[in-house]
Amino acid sequence: DAKTTQPPSMDCAEGRAANLPCNHSTISGNEYVYWYRQIHSQGPQYIIHGLKNNETNEMASLIITEDRKSSTLILPHATLRDTAVYYCIVRVASGTYKYIFGTGTRLKVLA
Amino acid sequence: DSGVTQTPKHLITATGQRVTLRCSPRSGDLSVYWYQQSLDQGLQFLIQYYNGEERAKGNILERFSAQQFPDLHSELNLSSLELGDSALYFCASSVGARSNTGELFFGEGSRLTVL
Numbered sequence: 001d002a003k004t005t006q007p008p009s010m011d012c013a014e015g016r017a018a019n020l021p022c023n024h025s026t027i028s029g030n031e032y033v034y035w036y037r038q039i040h041s042q043g044p045q046y047i048i049h050g051l052k053n054n055e056t057n058e059m060a061s062l063i064i065t066e067d068r069k070s071s072t073l074i075l076p077h078a079t080l081r082d083t084a085v086y087y088c089i090v091r092v093a094s095g096t097y098k099y100i101f102g103t104g105t106r107l108k109v110l111a
Numbered sequence: 112d113s114g115v116t117q118t119p120k121h122l123i124t125a126t127g128q129r130v131t132l133r134c135s136p137r138s139g140d141l142s143v144y145w146y147q148q149s150l151d152q153g154l155q156f157l158i159q160y161y162n163g164e165e166r167a168k169g170n171i172l173e174r175f176s177a178q179q180f181p182d183l184h185s186e187l188n189l190s191s192l193e194l195g196d197s198a199l200y201f202c203a204s205s206v207g208a209r210s211n212t213g214e215l216f217f218g219e220g221s222r223l224t225v226l
Contacts, residue, residue: 036215043217
């Protein structure tokens with residue numbers, strides 16, 4: 001299974017862009033990168049996913065490097081409600097379809 | 112609201128006891144996943160079912176078992192409970208094992224406290 005590495009914590013000023021990095025240097029060609037977040041002890045929430053191209057939705061943008069060994073989740077205008085733990089996950093493309101969550105990045109948005 | 116329902120929301124029991132956690136996936140979702148999250152820890156994958164069949168296993172203890180029923184709801188059974196089993200247990204569902212979107216939809220969790 002491809003593993004991911006994320007910084008344990010980050011701070012971001014409210015209104016500024018939050019850039020959350022993820023390293024997945026052992027990712028395979030057919031594996032997707034997914035991002036989820038968990039606010040307090042709520043159930044994790046899907047944010048975005050991508051394979052090769054950059055992706056954008058109403059919540060965030062996902063930038064994947066050309067070699068696919070790393071990616072960055074961008075929250076363009078962070079708000080206090082974006083304070084959460086953000087998980088970067090590489091989807092195992094085997095028949096088992098496990099989703100392995102790492103320890104994530106604890107993002108604190110500061111007023 | 113993710114559409115995934117977990118019951119009970121809170122459960123307090125004693126060591127050595129057995130409990131059952133229940134999960135109803137989103138309508139139409141065939142795949143169910145169970146995760147354990149201990150205090151201030153990450154999500155540990157336990158087990159996955161697809162349309163009634165076990166598809167993947169994580170670090171699930173032998174004292175734990177699960178199943179998915181014909182109506183697609185799933186139950187996680189925890190027996191001979193120990194203090195260290197106190198945790199949040201999350202259920203998630205997705206469309207299917209081969210869904211390209213791959214989104215998981217999580218319930219709000221069942222908080223188990225073992226005294």
